[in-house]
Amino acid sequence: MRMICAFVVLSLARTASAAVLTAVPVRPLPLSAPAAAVFGSVCASAHVMAAPLPLSFAASGMLYAPALLPALVPAAVPALAVAPVAAAVDSPAPVEAESARAAAAFDGSLPVPSQNETVVPAALGDGLRAMRTDDEPWLASVVGELIRTRTGRRVLRDIARLESRRGYPVIVEVARISNNGEFRYDSDILVMDASHRRSDPALVAPIMAHELQHVLQRAMELPTDALELEIESYTVENHVWSELGVAPPRGSFAAQARRRLMRGGDVFVSWLAQQYKNNFSLHGRTMAEYIRKVMEQRAGTLKRIARAEKDVAIAERAVEVMRASGMPETAVAAHEREALEPAQRRLKEAQVTLAWSERDLALLSDDAGRARFRAYSRGVIRRARALAH
Incomplete structure (x- = not known):
């Protein structure tokens, strides 16, 4: 399937006070689409959102397959098991889409309140759970840093609202992985590298915010290979760096991204497009050109x-x-x-990629879907440009 994993090759030199690394990104990730099951294990590419930072990074051999709306499952993909998507009462929209709307996409902005919202989260951080109970103190320390920032509080509020609407929290697993962190679309789990247990929570919080933004984006009906999804998550991440008053480790991919983002949104977008070569933006393209790119990917996947x-x-x-x-x-x-x-495994991977392409083409065949994506893209670019010094 379309790899939307932001894989970055990193080398890490850690000391008690700092981490120095170099980064050679390989590929970014997607977002959006409901959850479902794809049988068997899949490897090679991964449909995950990954945030590069200080730690050894090599291309992962895992594929996380997206789930599809039943109506959008292509006939050419009989191997995919499809789970029905729950809908909100008296509403055709999926629960997650209802929970995210535009609020989930805007870095540092105040969320747009739901007109019929009746559940108020008890506390920030309520929407997160550690996979292992012994990681709860670590997770609490990172959440504590996020709570110190306006952007972090906004993200945590939206995550808690998401939990209250869909009925389950975001599970945070801490494990040895080949990148800094990743959000796995199919399993709906956020994974942070085990090295973060030894890191200053203030240096982990921006990365956590980046990945949590991907969790929120997943609930939005947007094309999965849109570069805007990464642009937005880096914008969120950089708000948290600034609001905490800390900087990413010198030489890290995060530091490179932050430096370019501060130079200007257009500089950053151009640079990021070179790092995420398999993702493409609507910004700078017409909608017809964007759809043509998706169709080209679909054709290539059929050959695979x-x-x-x-x-x-x-x-x-x-x-x-x-x-x-x-x-x-x-x-x-x-x-x-x-x-x-x-x-x-290669066949399953290609089938899942095809399913994502079919889903995206279905979204973009709809007037409302195109309008939503166009507005989202413009908002993301506007907010990225606003960060320039």
């Missing part, structure tokens, strides 16, 4: 599916021949592991 199906068929035939020849099951199992399973 055809190649993967051929590889699966060849591997399955080889297994049949091996068994018919009386070869030991250990040898058959080895061939399945070395040839069949990788081909099946």
Whole structure:
């Protein structure tokens, strides 16, 4: 599927007071779309939102597949299991879309109150839960830093509202991963690298805000490969750096992004587009040009599916021949592991990517969908430009 993972290769030199690293980004991520299940494990690309920062980074081998609205599942993707999307009472909009609206997208802005909102979060941070109970103190320390900032409070309020509407919190897992943090679309889990347990919470909070913004964006019906999604999350991240009065580690990808963002929104957008080569912005394009890019991606994905199906068929035939020849099951199992399973994973990955493309094209075929995306793009660019010094 369309990889929208912001993979950045990082080398980290840590001391008690600072972390120095270099970054070579490989690829960004998407956002938006409801949750559902895709059977089996998937690898290679990943549909995740990832924030680069101080830590060893290599391209991940995981794919997180998006879930699709039942009506949008392409006929060419029979392998995808689709979960129905809950809708708000007396409203055709999905629960998450109702919860996000424009408020979830605006860095540092006051959220637009819901006209029918009846649930008020008890406390900031209520919408987050640590996967492991022994990580709760660490998570609380990061939330404490976010609460010190206006932007952090806005993000946490929106996350708590999201929980109250959809009925479950954002699960935060701390694990050894190949980047600073990532939001996994299909499992709906935010993962932060284990190295953050040893970091100053003030240096983790901006990254957490970046990823939480992706959680909120997921609830919005926007194209998954829009560069604006990353532009917005970096804008949110940079508000938190400024409001905390701290700076990202010198030489880090976060520092590079912040420096360019402060130089001007157009400078930043141009630079970010070079880092996230598989994402593209509506900014600077007509809607027709943007749709054409999505269609080109879809065509390329169909070719990948055809190649993967051929590889699966060849591997399955080889297994049949091996068994018919009386070869030991250990040898058959080895061939399945070395040839069949990788081909099946490539096929699943391509099928999921196709499903995302179909979803995006469906959104952009609708007048309201195009208007929503156009307004979102303009707002994101306007707020990015406002950060320039």
